[in-house]
Every structure is written in C-alpha cells, then in structure tokens.
Amino acid sequence: MIEVRNITKSYHSTPVVSNLSFSVAPGEVLVLLGPSGSGKTTTLKIINRLIEKDSGKIFIESEDTDKLTPYELRRKIGYVIQSIGLFPHYTIEQNISIVPELLGWNKTRIQNRVDSLLEMMNLPSSVKSRKPHELSGGQQQRVGIARALAGGPSLILMDEPFGALDPITRQELQKEFKQLEGAINKAIILVTHDIIEAMVLGDKICLLDEGKIQQIGTPKELLFQPANKFVKEFFSQHKLQLELNAVTLQDLSGFISLEGFDLPADLQPEASLAECLMYTDKKASLQYNSLLKIYFNHREVLISKFKESV
Numbered sequence: 449m450i451e452v453r454n455i456t457k458s459y460h461s462t463p464v465v466s467n468l469s470f471s472v473a474p475g476e477v478l479v480l481l482g483p484s485g486s487g488k489t490t491t492l493k494i495i496n497r498l499i500e501k502d503s504g505k506i507f508i509e510s511e512d513t514d515k516l517t518p519y520e521l522r523r524k525i526g527y528v529i530q531s532i533g534l535f536p537h538y539t540i541e542q543n544i545s546i547v548p549e550l551l552g553w554n555k556t557r558i559q560n561r562v563d564s565l566l567e568m569m570n571l572p573s574s575v576k577s578r579k580p581h582e583l584s585g586g587q588q589q590r591v592g593i594a595r596a597l598a599g600g601p602s603l604i605l606m607d608e609p610f611g612a613l614d615p616i617t618r619q620e621l622q623k624e625f626k627q628l629e630g631a632i633n634k635a636i637i638l639v640t641h642d643i644i645e646a647m648v649l650g651d652k653i654c655l656l657d658e659g660k661i662q663q664i665g666t667p668k669e670l671l672f673q674p675a676n677k678f679v680k681e682f683f684s685q686h687k688l689q690l691e692l693n694a695v696t697l698q699d700l701s702g703f704i705s706l707e708g709f710d711l712p713a714d715l716q717p718e719a720s721l722a723e724c725l726m727y728t729d730k731k732a733s734l735q736y737n738s739l740l741k742i743y744f745n746h747r748e749v750l751i752s753k754f755k756e757s758v
C-alpha cells in the first residue's frame with residue numbers, strides 16, 4: 449500500500465507537481481496519465497527519491513518514507529522501464545537474481561524464486577541460461593517484470609513498460625499483464641501516454657495536467673462522468689474506442705442473456721467489447737455484430753446507469 453499526501457515540487461518558482469494525493473492498495477493498478485510535461489515522470493521520481501519533493505508525505509506500508517535512506521526505500525520498490533534494462537551479458541537467471549543476491553538470500557531460496565517467477569510469467573525454465581538478446585521483446589519485458597518482483601517489493605513502478613514493443617506484442621502483453629495482476633498482488637503505479645493502455649490496465653486513472661490532478665477514478669468514471677472540460681476533451685478524440693474498452697459483457701448482461709451467444713470459452717464476463725472484437729473468425733464476428741448492435745441500442749441507458757453508479 450502506498451499513500452501519497454499533498455506532494456509538491458517547483459523549479460524556479462514554477463510548480464510542476466502541485467498538491468498531489470492518491471493511494472494505491474495491493475493488487476491495484478493506478479495509471480498516471482496526462483499530456484507531455486504534466487508531471488508524470490516527476491511524480492514517479494519523487495516516489496523513488498531520484499527527485500526530492502518540496503513538501504508532502506509518502507507512506508509505503510504506513511511507513512514514512514522520509515525516515516528511510518534512499519537504499520532502504522528502493523528495496524521496497526520494483527521497477528519496470530520502457531527500455532527493459534536487462535544486463536546484456538548476464539543470463540536471464542542472473543538478471544532475475546540480482547536483487548535477491550543483494551538481499552543476501554541463500555542459493556536455494558534464489559533458485560526457487562527464479563523458478564516460480566518464470567512460471568508466473570509463462571516463460572519456460574529453458575530461458576534461464578539464455579542471454580537477453582536470445583529472447584523476443586515481449587519475453588524480455590516479462591523477464592523485466594519478473595526481475596522487478598524478485599525481491600518481494602511492496603510497490604512496483606512502471607514507466608511506459610510496453611512502450612518499446614510492436615503493437616501486436618504490446619497488446620498481447622497488456623492482456624497477459626491484466627491476467628497476472630491478481631497473482632502479482634502489489635500496489636502498481638504505471639505511467640503511460642497511451643490512453644487506451646490506461647483504460648485497459650488501470651483500476652484507477654489519475655489524469656494530470658500542469659502538475660495538478662484533474663480527476664482520479666475508475667476508467668468508467670473518467671469516461672462517463674468527467675469532472676471538468678479538460679477531462680472531457682482529453683478523452684473525446686478516442687471516445688468510441690475507449691467506450692468499447694470500458695464496457696464489459698457483464699454490463700450488457702442486464703439487457704440480454706449471453707447464454708444464447710456462442711462465445712469462446714476463454715472469454716470472461718469481465719471481457720470488454722473491444723476484446724470480443726479481437727476474435728475474428730466469421731461465426732464469432734456475426735455474434736459480436738449483434739452484441740455491438742445491442743450495445744448501441746441501449747447505450748444511453750447504460751451510460752446513465754454508469755453515471756448513477758459513480
């Protein structure tokens with residue numbers, strides 16, 4: 449659990465982060481989203497103390513982080529970054545073992561940890577002896593996530609984690625990550641420029657502009673109940689695509705019985721309409737066309753339902 453209370457930072461009397469407050473519980477993903485220069489990276493760097501805040505408090509597991517040395521603080525945090533940052537001359541096993549070794553774990557404990565993390569990330573144990581360049585970009589990113597988790601941190605910071613991947617791998621990894629969230633069970637703060645990624649991955653989105661929170665809430669809250677003009681306009685360009693990512697099969701179930709549809713077995717009720725559209729075989733396409741029609745027929749009612757539930 450991390451709690452950020454009223455943090456501020458100015459450069460030459462110009463505030464770049466103003467009175468920022470939020471909390472993230474274990475198992476929850478908070479996305480920091482906003483235009484370039486809105487203060488996302490500064491916020492992340494304040495949390496890991498690469499930048500000193502001017503005022504405010506940050507608590508990790510109820511501990512005031514000002515009372516920790518930067519070394520103690522960073523042991524509580526795992527990082528996943530865009531460029532992945534795996535050491536090229538180390539094997540995958542050595543890369544994942546770095547933090548546990550620094551923590552002085554014994555060999556058996558480290559080996560067990562590496563094995564269980566690889567399993568969690570759906571990577572075969574044969575990758576252990578390989579070097580990073582012998583893995584695909586997506587596999588390397590999964591190793592990056594495994595490495596961030598290795599020392600058992602309380603908090604994971606992810607800075608544009610899927611930014612360097614091609615669109616297909618990126619989408620696949622986002623989907624996998626979504627499924628992994630429960631198993632990871634850490635407080636996760638993720639910075640992204642990508643509005644769709646924020647909608648897909650965020651349990652909550654913190655939308656920033658000029659260092660100030662414009663709105664913080666679930667993707668549906670931001671989309672269907674924008675707090676101000678900025679929020680509304682920020683999402684307006686991709687409105688339809690975002691809606692299809694935010695609305696789930698479950699949301700439609702008040703209007704139709706999904707049993708009549710021949711949906712693929714692996715599709716969960718929490719699947720968004722956008723996920724449904726990714727199944728492209730002809731029979732499924734016809735089904736989804738009907739689903740979409742139902743959605744658009746009931747769109748106004750659904751949206752007012754979302755607004756009421758906010």
Ligand SMILES: Nc1ncnc2c1ncn2[C@@H]1O[C@H](COP(=O)(O)OP(=O)(O)OP(=O)(O)O)[C@@H](O)[C@H]1O
Binds near residue numbers: 490
């Ligand atoms: N060392 C610095 N000195 C002065 N101004 C700075 C410094 N570092 C950042 N800034 C300013 O602070 C503001 C916030 O920057 P920050 O990097 O946090 O934005 P961001 O939302 O992460 O942007 P991007 O999406 O482009 O990475 C920007 O206006 C930037 O120019």
